[in-house]
Amino acid sequence: MSKKYLISGGGTGGHIFPALSIANALRRREPDCSILYVGALGRMEMERVPAAGYEIVGLPVAGFDRRRLWRNVSVLFKLWKSLRIARRTLKQFAPDAVIGVGGYASGPVLKQAQKMGIPTLIQEQNSYAGVTNKLLARKAKAICVAYEGMERFFPADRIMLTGNPVRADLFSLSLTPAEAKRQLGFDPEKPLVLVVGGSLGARTVNESIAPGLRSLTDAGASVMWQTGKLYAEEFIPVAEQTAGVKASAFISDMALAYRAADIVVSRAGAGTISELQLLGKTAILVPSPNVAEDHQRKNAEALASRGAAVMILDADARRELVPAVTALLKDDGMRESLSRNAAAMGLRDADEKIVDKIHEISR
Template identity: 55%
Template sequence: MKKIIISGGGTGGHIFPALAIANEIRLRYPQADILFVGAIGKMEMERVPAAGYKIVGLPIVGLQRKFTLSNFALPFKLLKSLAKAKKILKDFQPEVVIGVGGYASGPTLKMATRLGIPTVVQEQNSYPGKTNRLLSKSVSAICTAYEGLESVFPAAKIKLTGNPVRQELKELNLSREEAFACFPALNPAKKTVLVMGGSLGARTLNESVLFVADQLEQENVQVLWQCGKYYFEAMKTEVEGKKNILLTDFIARMDAAYTLADVIVSRAGALSISELCLVGKPTILVPSPNVSEDHQTKNAMALVKNHAAILVKDAIAKEEGLKTAFAVLKDKNQSQLLGSAIKAMAKPNASADIVDVIEGLVASRFIAM
């Protein structure tokens, strides 16, 4: 492969898979020319160049759920984005176009299909977003992370590949001693609950830690708590002087955090779940209610149906989130069953499998020519 376009973004959940796919392509084809197409003003316009790739932006925006004047400009921005995407495709002449979801992938993949360029959609969630659902009939292939999407995607196009994950998490080679050395404030003799609210944090998960903060000594449990940068200063004040809590806004050594955790409490974003499957630790999922089409609940249910996680609804998570974690810690049999079941759902070679699909499309196009 010589020329590839990857389009999409808007959130880390779209950008990370895009970069992982690009890295796998570059590993196989060091001379490949990879161009990203994003949305002007979105985080991909900074994250992609920082990772060493070129990017151009489309003036596309999303439809606001609430009535706003900006919605009136949407049709004009869509038409302008379609025209710009067509020009980018004609100028760059890619062999394949990959869409990872997000605003920009819609116009880019739509025009690519019209121009007869092979197209691949990478869907991270157990319930597809609107853009990917609309594109599914016209694209060449759809790489999914979950089974059972035949009801929304054409079955013949589906390739079950999983979601790309960070390279360092594919094999956790740290010993517990090495992991605890990365967090010297934690006690290796105590059971550890890892609470992850994402880079910005999750209010409900933070409240759930505060709710049990005074019970931790009695439970002989400690918490490694990633509260997010938005909440850090407030939470720091709340837990001042309290024992058995290590508070941080961001965890750089996630490999160490996962290794030392005895149970994990997390939101149910698609990429978080993919990582948690690789890690294979008992997990309590608290889906965010503030996402489109409640897709985090659908992500979580895909695990719950396989007895691979416990779901705690956001509405009761303040009182029940950490209490559920304590109950799992006390039940060795349940801990082992949850860990084994979630590990069985891991797909560690997702990036490679996705690029295999892409290679197949490009090869079949050249054979047809």
Template identity: 50%
Template structure:
């Protein structure tokens, strides 16, 4: 099976691209001679990220259906027909042994065409509430890998396998000692650390909440690592000049392993990959879901954790003072912190990429 031919589609956002690349890397580690063909949506971030990771990619003329009546919606049927035609052509040319979809616009036509041609298909759903593409594909594919329980509400039960979301490799080993990392980062080793995450671009509302309360947060004996995103860094750096050493305002965190190791409490959005990371590293988290995502899936992800006392849910419409009060409450309740850490860690599935590739092997009739 060294000459395995793998077609993968996933994109639109990092939440779909990262799992696709992690699955490809795991296949490549097992089958060094395997050949890959990624398929994405033209002008989306996968067209840049996938080649950077060393894999070839083809783009389809496809986009999502807008909720309002727009010119884009009028062209949608033509985009679907064009993408199905190109997908069939790519499948004929590449002759895949397996087709894998991790969500996003392009995976719909590609996996639909692959399944229609008799190619074994597997999809991976990152969220507790699936996207429309994976819901439509669930009837056609052979296997559905999920990250949450109770997904039989959305998918055929006999196709479901609980695997989790693939993680970055550096988080799969124990984190370094927190005091060591705090010292290295110039933080106060004896103080707890609040880690604020907003994704690589940043989260506007999280930044507003922290920015408006930074003075009050500074009054606490608390280190802060605040990743504000590249879109917001310049304006926030200009607003908050001469910050003390124990407050780090950064556009981007290049070493997430260190950031997690130093942190005691994390404030973040509730995207699927972030939640999988928080579970593996076992951190007390205050989740502020983004309302600007398809099907409001971040709120549903956060609710799935808060219902198991594995994280605290904080709606972004709430007042900034309430957020500070919640941080203060957690700092003064080490047992509550510990309970949140233990409960979220129970949900961790650190070997997701390996589990997904095991499913691919079983579909193809090969034992590992």
């Protein structure tokens, strides 16, 4: 009889891409298995998951507002409602295992699954575990992590170091970096600085790079800049004023962009960091301060402490980011060292390792 698996979580690409990688790996291993995704209504997964070919159920769950506590009355009602929907969904679908990838929906779903005796697996992407995953880990059968030392947060006997699943297309290109630059319309002889701030964008990164574009091109570099859709109208015209700079709201082919890039400037989300490690990219990380438990800073510190990336705090970026990029452009040895150390931290085949563990714990 074919198995059934329920995957829950989302909210950002950093949760959704690993979830879809796990789902795809399950389907490769068991073509006749059934997979159901449970996400949060109004969030990114409600579009991305069906587009990838998987059925999804949406919960009305929302995150707690830690600054304006009075707003949490409605949040508690949505949580109660989400718990009821999660329980009903679990009873109807009857999965053999439930996988939580983090995000609003995973809490109610895994909590109810554990109460019903359904085996659960947590996939923790960050170097610093969030409150929800720490609570859920008490009854989880397995916790798959991307960093060493996670026994600070989870029961050591249930931790498995797997790394984070990443998009398979990142490794499918056969182009050389020079060929990738040429295909993107850049001079293949010049180093390319890739600036990304997520699909929505990052104001600090954009405002830090914009005044220094001429400095970077004067230093002999080209710049490929993803402004994010929230900032496209403001910053794309700025980029058009400098030769050797191309800006867009969104980069659709990240595999090609990564292959071409000599230096990557990015936020420090767990998924992005895993991609940079596996590709051995020289990176400058500007962690977002607007995330739970300041986990992006802790992710960036995990690399910076091993000489695998340069970290610049958000508050310092407007002053320090462009000089840091310029310094790396002039220092081939440092770029090679950062690249080598990042690659040494990369953990391959995370999706296959996680599927092995899912099979081990499933009913």
